[in-house]
Amino acid sequence: MTRPMTSAATSPMTCPITGPVTNPVTWTDPARSHHFMHWLQTVAPRHGIAADTLAPASADASFRRYLRVQAPGGPRPSLIVMDAPPAFEDVRPFQRVALLLAAAGLQVPQVLEADADHGFLLLTDLGSRPYLAALQQATPSGADRLMRPVMKALVQLQQCVPAEALPPFDEGLMARELALFPAWCVEREFGLTWTVAQQTAWDRVCRLLIDHMLAQAQVAVHADWMPRNLMVCGDSGDDDSSGHEHNSVGVLDFQDAVRGPIAYDLASLLRDAFLSWDEAQEIDWAVRWWDDARRAGLPVPADFGDFWRDVEWTGLQRHLKVAGIFCRLKHRDGKADYAEDLPRFFNYITRVANRYGPLRPLLALMAPLSGARMGVGFTF
Numbered sequence: 001m002t003r004p005m006t007s008a009a010t011s012p013m014t015c016p017i018t019g020p021v022t023n024p025v026t027w028t029d030p031a032r033s034h035h036f037m038h039w040l041q042t043v044a045p046r047h048g049i050a051a052d053t054l055a056p057a058s059a060d061a062s063f064r065r066y067l068r069v070q071a072p073g074g075p076r077p078s079l080i081v082m083d084a085p086p087a088f089e090d091v092r093p094f095q096r097v098a099l100l101l102a103a104a105g106l107q108v109p110q111v112l113e114a115d116a117d118h119g120f121l122l123l124t125d126l127g128s129r130p131y132l133a134a135l136q137q138a139t140p141s142g143a144d145r146l147m148r149p150v151m152k153a154l155v156q157l158q159q160c161v162p163a164e165a166l167p168p169f170d171e172g173l174m175a176r177e178l179a180l181f182p183a184w185c186v187e188r189e190f191g192l193t194w195t196v197a198q199q200t201a202w203d204r205v206c207r208l209l210i211d212h213m214l215a216q217a218q219v220a221v222h223a224d225w226m227p228r229n230l231m232v233c234g235d236s237g238d239d240d241s242s243g244h245e246h247n248s249v250g251v252l253d254f255q256d257a258v259r260g261p262i263a264y265d266l267a268s269l270l271r272d273a274f275l276s277w278d279e280a281q282e283i284d285w286a287v288r289w290w291d292d293a294r295r296a297g298l299p300v301p302a303d304f305g306d307f308w309r310d311v312e313w314t315g316l317q318r319h320l321k322v323a324g325i326f327c328r329l330k331h332r333d334g335k336a337d338y339a340e341d342l343p344r345f346f347n348y349i350t351r352v353a354n355r356y357g358p359l360r361p362l363l364a365l366m367a368p369l370s371g372a373r374m375g376v377g378f379t380f
Helices: 030-047 092-103 131-137 140-160 171-189 196-215 264-270 279-295 304-331 336-355 361-370
Strands: 055-060 065-070 078-083 111-115 120-124 218-221 230-232 249-251 258-261
Touching: 030 078, 030 111, 030 120, 092 111, 131 140, 131 230, 140 218, 140 249, 140 264, 140 279, 171 196, 171 304, 171 336, 171 361, 196 258, 196 304, 196 361, 264 279, 264 304, 279 304, 304 336, 336 361
Parallel strands: none
Antiparallel strands: 055 065, 065 078, 078 120, 111 120, 218 258, 230 249
């Protein structure tokens, strides 16, 4: 997940580049700054890079950040640098998955240069118009036009990326993700400790969610397929008689791709961390995606009601995880703005828990955090 660049850490040092810099890049580690500038100066001549134009592009919920640099002497007007400290991040999965997605015909950044040992990548620039901003500014009909190529791109990903080339989204990973909720949201954010009975109820819900996700068809999963990680490239949303609408969607932040449940990415898209839709709109888009997926031969359930339940249950696991991550970002990493979106997640969680009998014990666990939210919605 990426956010606009925030202020630098305490006591930063300015990157020692020559020439005027209107938006300087800052570093907290002098040794890392030295390694970066040596690497950039080495690769700059091959791509016509003007090093003194280096500026922040976006920050990330992880320890990665992205910098934009102009390249007036090269074939591309601007490029992106990924700065991923190797003590916290590994750029190799990004490199590997980028090749898989590109081979599937998706629009992803091309890795032009890499210093994997120090965590630096030089990437092609997919522009500066994220889907999140475009959707927030769009009319309802405009949002629909924007979303349709996104859904086609998702079908393309799951149809053409070999799932066996990705690590499994297995039971252990699902359980570790769910454990973030009680550790960081319940205990750290709200200062609550569950009783034995409450912990037992939580464990039972987690078991249900994990079993449901494992029972789904396992396909290539981006794992963060959301508007903030997608870019509007070219004439996204326009009709394309060639059948390549997915090429108008730029795909970012795919380094955590896994082999996992087929409903996961659609749940991420429809019930986003930063943007919500009426449930009727969610279902309309889900039906369209499900129909496209069936025609493409993807292993979705034959009955849409069954598929919608998969979306809701899978989305619930994700929302519990992300609520925990957002609280961890606040308390561990000093990124408090993420926690401002907790009410959105509480609404998602309580809506689904209220709808399905086996998940209703989750409502009592959520009530002290979010209050009683007994929303009305569609039932399947």
